[in-house]
Amino acid sequence: MLRLPFLLLANLLLGLRLLLGLPFRLMAARKRPTWIRFRLSGELPYRPRPVQRLRFGGATVEPATVTSLEALGRALKVLAADPKVEGILLELEGLAIPDARREALRALLSDFQAAGKRVVSWAVMVDTDAYPVLGAADEVLLAPMGRVELVGYAAEATVLGEAFSRVGIHAHFARRGDYKTAPELFTDGKVSDIQRQTLESFLDERYAVLVEAISSDRGKTPEEARAIIDSGPYSAKRALEAGLVDGLVHEADLGAHLGLEAKKDEEPPVPTYDAYLATLAFPPVKWRQLRRKPRLAVVDVAGIIIPGSGGAGRFAAADSVVKALRKAGRDPRAKAVVLAIGSPGGSALASEQILEAVKRVAKQKPVIAYVDQICASGGYMAAIGAKEIWSAPHAVVGSIGIFVGKFEYGELLEKLGIHRTTLARGENAAFFSSSRGFTPHERAALEREVEEGYQSFLELVAQARGRTKEEIHQRAEGRVYSGLRAKEAGLVDRIGGFEEVCRHALDEARVPSDDFELVRYGGARAKLSLLKLLMGAAHPTTYAFCATAWSLQRRR
Template identity: 30%
Template sequence: MKDFLKFTFASLLGNLIGLVLITTMGIGGLIFLAVMIANQDSGPQVKDKSVLVFDLALSVSDTGPNPSTSEALQELLSEDSPTSIQLRTLVQTIDQASKDDRIVAIYLQGTNTPISTGLANLKEIRQALQRFKDSGKTIIAYDIDWTAPEYYLASVANQVVINPLGSLDIKGLSSQVMFLTGALEKYGIGVQVIRVGKYKAAVEPFLLKKLSPENREQTQKLLGDLWGEWLRTIAPSRKVTPQQLQAFSNTEGILLADKALKGKLVDQVSYGDEVITNFKKMTGESKEKSQQFRQISINSYSKTPEVADNNSGNQNSDNKIAIVYAEGEIVDGSGTSSQIGGDRLAKELRKLRLDEKVKAVVLRVNSPGGSATASEVIGREVQLIRKQKPVIVSMGNYAASGGYWIAMGADQIFAEANTVTGSIGVFGLLFNIQDIASKNGITWDIVKTGKFADIQTNSRPKSPEELARLQSVVNLIYDRFISNVATNRKLTKDQVQEIAQGRVWSGSEAKQLGLVDEIGGLDAAIAFAAKKANLGDDWKLKEPAKPRTLEERILENLAGDNLTKIATPVDPLTREFLRLQEELSM
């Protein structure tokens, strides 16, 4: 209740301040607010013998936080710490801390909130933590209940501590699918499907009442690959074998604190205050004092100037390697900040292609797919860049279906072993409400000028002729997809057919199949881009523009600035896709 009141008060106060400034002080008031915010402390103070605190509740994404104006005001007025951070910023922060004599240790602070960070991102974070440990510095991890994703990071620590009443979850991975077929039938919602790919399982919850054999096969294989990577990564750090870890998973699932200690999966059973006392000794503070140990949060430390320059090349160079982030569902048009807008991303890539100072482009893809049309628009720009300069893809947690479409044209594709990729297939779900409408006395009548004029209606099922028409377009898209994969990955169409059919693969399997080139993260892709462009050490990184600050947003809104949108030209095939974009998705 206290947090709710604080959040609500901050929101109301922010709205009142904005209203007062706009109505009584106008532009002058807004400029005053901007100056007030800009004059805040320009950077965090890092004291000697500080501990870097990494709260595992932080959500880590490729693009990082992009709060709305109201959220930015609430954050400004609230005492709460930021809840998210950009992956590369986090990795840079940990790497810089390993070289900073003022930082003596990292504290991995567990959380009772489920981690939302994806598996591939966790892999890159863990590698950064390993580098910190290898530098000779200490990592201590503490939690009451260690979940599998948290423990994946914590296992690298010099000391893993668990609460006496805590537990360690190593029961494994599972995937449970909810099927809606029975409910749709009960309430009279009709469903028709057009697809290519027997493994393209997104349609199954609307058609079946249990997993198809093909879907069960691919899901079992994928979960096995991801869990195997978890076991193989953790085992050496804990000085046990993957087989021993699996035995715990099979016999216990969730280990209580004493059993986790006996099994050498944790190093100590202690309370949180005892961990704090240990950090006080490390930072040279008196145990009698009531304050916390000398510390700085990872979000605060990330704002130091040294972090921004870390692993970012030579800042005096005129040669640039540009990073572009493609995170979220792929949609037509510009999309929202949490989506990949086909037109918006294509425009961004086009600017980089025409910028002579940009010598290479790294496209970071973290997407489960989406619109075929938008994927084609983006993929075309990737191909055009490749004709002029190197373009390297770094796959994140997902680069599947449309996510793979936009990636396949790159010079080199990097993925983590636990990236989920592939899913080369196409489907469309066609709903209709004829049955439920007729049961409730609703009818329709129509007048049209052509046979297919009402093909997109949901008032009735599609006719066999209409379904055949839609299926032919799906077939066309799929053939285009596998042909492009074959060309770009130097495979035959028959080879692609064998690994396509909508099947998903782990990054490690995808490398063996020829769908990706290297196992590695974003920094590995950046290093390869520099090598491919023959830049040596003469380059600097060009990151996307940071989200606008609060004062910039307020002033821009007051001025009524609008960005002009430039439509992306489409070829005839894409135009054909557009005609049925409401019916199709990947």
């Protein structure tokens, strides 16, 4: 009850501030805007990122910039309930979000439109990934000098074997499963048929989603949508002729286009959401509640999984992830945990460390694993410790397999005039030597380790998924699935979005709530490092899917 006086004081101050501003808001209410502007840019997280205090020299955030999908959803609910609001203007600038977040964003706009409101979108330039957001509006506008870089999806598979050989580097790896293609990045001179087929399956799914979006949003048949994609990219004029946009409007003219009144000799600006709130007599207030909101912990497993600590954001260091899990488990207010996985795997030892930590927390409270981009190999091993695994429809899931090996630099050293002699006592003493490849005796030991590691992986997955080792083996050997196909294969329990996963986790904890506090543990997502991947691959045992060898992208 010690919180009670502070809560009362905080609410008193909030109420006082509300009352003091009431006269000004009442005067402004006569000019309550009918159109509200939002700016969409960057990666657009699900929830607001923590604000860094006392940060100097940072980039200034543009007005109207949306900070998260959750914040946009709250704003749209308020606007949808206001009969005076006609709609919103979405300005897209450098929007680059994964498929799962794009679909979540489209769902928010669809709900707003279902409430009888209009959505008008505008951009200077959009690419293939951003166009489905632009096209989801009731009216799509483009700057007269703008471009629609809509061309579909391309994938580039990379192999470095021949390049390594030319400079005197040789990769020696053993793998379990033809579909465990990760070592091919370092060993092969050309892309394998299996890797090509796997890429084709993901391209087919992403392309089908794009065609469906254009068809439904722009009133085209699938054949017409495919023809439009094949005719890209587009200048503003050609985009208008093709029906990809409804009009060409300069940014300064957007207010006039929406019918807003302007002062003399001035262009009418489109107000921001903050300006709109200033015209409400009683805007939404975050009153301090006596009863605390349910707390949900989110633990990140983001990046290549490595032993030890550090590397937050670029690597999922086992010690750091385990500590984050322990904190989430010890937090009495955290009723459930969402394990947010964005990892292609990595060290087998580190992956199993994380798995055991997940299992321990799962004995205390519900743990739900979620992937919206990639959960492969060692990343999938971490996920199986959770009560359920959820996935976005087109995330990369699976790659149950193992590879072991090292890099030989002896020939490169010779070219550089460096001469090294290896002396050993013991048949496998020079197992990890980078001066030479594996001897037949060492290769036999390598193959034994690969088989043992693979069988252990199968057993762990079989126990977690309630299947036999043979059933998992049929789905393993490095096979990679989209989220939808992983669910069909029994490797994923449900398909859904992040907010849906969060609510489900609280349901499992028997504290259902749409209004909860989210506390995130662990590092943020960041790009993978090829250098670190090369170093990590030289470790004795690796569970990894080599995302670096893939480049699913838009052609610009």
